[in-house]
Amino acid sequence: xxxxxxxxxxxxxxxxxxxxxxxxxxxxxxxxxxxxxxxxxxxxxxxxxxxxxxxxxxxxxxxxxxxxxxxxxxxxxxxxxxxxxxxxxxxxxxxxxxxxxxxxxxxxxxxxxxxxxxxxxxxxxxxxxxxxxxxx
Amino acid sequence: xxxxxxxxxxxxxxxxxxxxxxxxxxxxxxxxxxxxxxxxxxxxxxxxxxxxxxxxxxxxxxxxxxxxxxxxxxxxxxxxxxxxxxxxxxxxxxxxxxxxxxxxxxxxxxxxxxxxxxxxxxxxxxxxxxxxxxxxx
Numbered sequence: 001x002x003x004x005x006x007x008x009x010x011x012x013x014x015x016x017x018x019x020x021x022x023x024x025x026x027x028x029x030x031x032x033x034x035x036x037x038x039x040x041x042x043x044x045x046x047x048x049x050x051x052x053x054x055x056x057x058x059x060x061x062x063x064x065x066x067x068x069x070x071x072x073x074x075x076x077x078x079x080x081x082x083x084x085x086x087x088x089x090x091x092x093x094x095x096x097x098x099x100x101x102x103x104x105x106x107x108x109x110x111x112x113x114x115x116x117x118x119x120x121x122x123x124x125x126x127x128x129x130x131x132x133x134x135x136x
Numbered sequence: 137x138x139x140x141x142x143x144x145x146x147x148x149x150x151x152x153x154x155x156x157x158x159x160x161x162x163x164x165x166x167x168x169x170x171x172x173x174x175x176x177x178x179x180x181x182x183x184x185x186x187x188x189x190x191x192x193x194x195x196x197x198x199x200x201x202x203x204x205x206x207x208x209x210x211x212x213x214x215x216x217x218x219x220x221x222x223x224x225x226x227x228x229x230x231x232x233x234x235x236x237x238x239x240x241x242x243x244x245x246x247x248x249x250x251x252x253x254x255x256x257x258x259x260x261x262x263x264x265x266x267x268x269x270x271x272x273x
Contacts, residue, residue, distance in 0.1 A: 012176070012177075018176060021172045021175055021176050022176065022193065024168075024169075024172055025169050025172050025173060025176075025190070025193045025194075025197070026193045026194075026196045026197045026200070027197045027200065027201065028196065028197070028200055030206075030208060030209075030210070031208055032208065032209060038208070042209065050212075051212040051215075052192055052193065052196050052212070052215075055189070055192065055215075056176075056177070056189035056192065056193070059187060059188040059189035059192070060177055060179060060189065062188070063179065063187060063188075064179070071188060071219065071221065072188050072217070072219050073218065073219055073221075074216070074217065074218045074219075075215075075216065075217040075218075075219075076215075076216050076217075077214060077215040077216070077217070078213075078214050079211075079212055079213050079214060079215070128221070130221075
């Protein structure tokens with residue numbers, strides 16, 4: 001396994017159906033995510049995706065990049081802007097540590113944006129190599 | 137974030153005491169949740185254990201239930217996470233406990249820092265993290 005310079009980009013449309021599914025999984029039925037009339041009275045003006053739904057797209061990017069060879073360890077995340085219902089959630093990341101092919105852990109800086117380029121999440125995540133004996 | 141206990145008034149910012157245990161909740165990776173996850177992320181179709189995003193969803197579900205009810209309009213502002221590499225299989229459960237680490241009023245907003253840990257039924261830690269919430273009331 002190598003530590004690529006970029007994570008494989010992952011995408012998910014924040015459709016009303018996707019937001020509803022995520023609400024049912026988390027049991028988080030905050031009307032800010034699900035009720036257009038409620039959301040219209042907030043500064044957001046329309047329903048927004050759960051922040052951790054957007055974050056889930058980052059985990060998909062990590063899985064697409066490393067498969068079963070590595071996974072997330074520690075992460076620090078800032079939720080900087082909401083992603084509106086209907087927007088595309090796009091997760092990407094760039095290797096932040098010096099390249100060492102033997103490293104057991106590598107830090108990646110990541111951002112999650114909407115389709116218009118607005119940054120919704122940012123932070124870093126430490127990716128841990130899965131030990132061969134644990135993987136077998 | 138909110139949770140559905142409608143029998144009590146929503147927690148207010150003034151109700152939080154740094155250092156206090158806020159409660160705990162049990163979650164189960166039931167087949168319905170796993171099926172919904174696979175509908176959202178078809179790449180997980182063959183996953184035998186919960187991928188990190190689904191663990192995170194269960195974590196947030198337990199977080200919300202542990203000290204319900206939350207007011208409508210809370211904003212999830214930040215998060216740290218620490219995955220241990222353990223996961224859950226379909227049908228397995230976990231316990232999420234929450235404590236209040238810190239709270240402050242800043243720029244007219246009420247910030248609450250909450251620490252949550254998720255353990256499986258053997259007591260092994262699956263993940264932990266600090267959730268930063270701008271509390272609505």
